[in-house]
Amino acid sequence: MKTTENSYSNNIIRLTYCGMLIGLSAVGAMIKVSGSIAFDSMPGFFAALFLGPVQGAIVAALGHLLTAATSGFPMTLPMHIFLIIEMGLIAYLFGVIYKKRGAIVSSVVAIVLNGPVGTLIAVPLSIIFGLPFNGWPLFSTLIVPLTLASVANVFLAMLVFKALNKRMN
Template identity: 45%
Template sequence: MNFNVQRVTQTGVMIALSVVGAMIKVPAITGTPALDSLPAFFAAVFLGPWYGAITGVLGHLATALTAGFPLGPLHLLVAFEMGIVVLVFGRLHQWHKWGAFFVAFVMNGILSPLSFVPFLGYGFFTAMVVPLMVATGLNLGLAYVLIHGRQWVLKQNHA
């Protein structure tokens, strides 16, 4: 990971946008699915996977804060998982763009809530899987538009 003032500043902007996204919720029993990971996915592509992961971790903690930490300390596990999802997305996006979106969707929308079965049971999984898939689809879909829209604009300016 290469630290420089410009990347750190840009990451700060992505984190701030992630906090704003944390306030745009997808209805669920916990109140935590939100548009907080959209800036993290964007940052993973344009700033680097580690910067995106940091944005994802802090974005989830902002989401948990705005929902009142309904899962208590388990939100640290969710934040860690979000960082891993964004890191994997950023790495895969360098090789296979569509594969990165698919893998991130499965990891965040299905595997992440499945990891809570030992703690909270299958009832929690069934209650959370659909809202998380919706939120993940929105975050990834909007990230796709921004990522490829930015690339299109850059190509137009250099043409």
Template identity: 40%
Template sequence: MKGKMVSWLAVLTALSAVAAMIKIPAIVGSVALDAFPALLAAALFGGGAGAIVGAVGHLLSAVVGGFPLGPMHFLIAVEMAVLVWIFAVLYKNRRTIAASVLFILGNAFVAPLPFIFLLNKGFYVAIVPSLLIGSIINTVIALVAIPRLSSVVTHELVKREAKQ
């Protein structure tokens, strides 16, 4: 199981790297479609897997965007990991709407709050619309893909257990 899990996480992280190149227009070049693979990992494999893909995915998006906020991207990666982990907990408890709304609001409004103090209020006001649009798009893509991929993942796991 561990080999397959690592393979799935590698595939989802690679998908995050590719999606990081699809940018949402913003004042910072790291707002992209890199979060939906993390939401997929969270729903299919749990909060830990989703958190890893979310953090690495954001860092890849930041690298593709030129690391515009420098080391502050590590803070954002931690925030992304926490938000994706919370999404996983709610999603596993069949609270899909709550998980989705909390991820969108957390990513768009709560996660950038430290930047009011680190940069200024103008940065916060300028980045929120792009983050909101990006969060909604990432969440919708994930919600469409999760049911389709869950049957593949479940089928693989059942098939593997039948061989043992």
């Protein structure tokens, strides 16, 4: 009986943390770098470390949804749906790689996937979805701010996670 109660209590705590981090993503979504680039993914990256890759993916995906919604879906809804999935996948991989390879490798992978690789993937998708601003001009415009925001989001998530771990142990 105690195991069931502890499991139930643990699930409520994890769900509460997820809700709080999604709320923090909403706040980060209001801090825009450029267009729909914002500080919404830091809570998702942190959740991937603190709660696990699946919860990190959920928080990161919903964080991008909130940023896109507060920006008016500037890259169209279909493109942002793809980006929501992409953000969830990147946060998930960040959490998985952190467990297997540590902070440096997971951070580099997350930054590269979220910055240059994500922007590169957006090039053909922007053409397919018929965005007015598409292709290589889109890439050259987004690569620097998106990569810098990725560095900040991943670094802050890792910093908070490490500080919290140090305090809890």
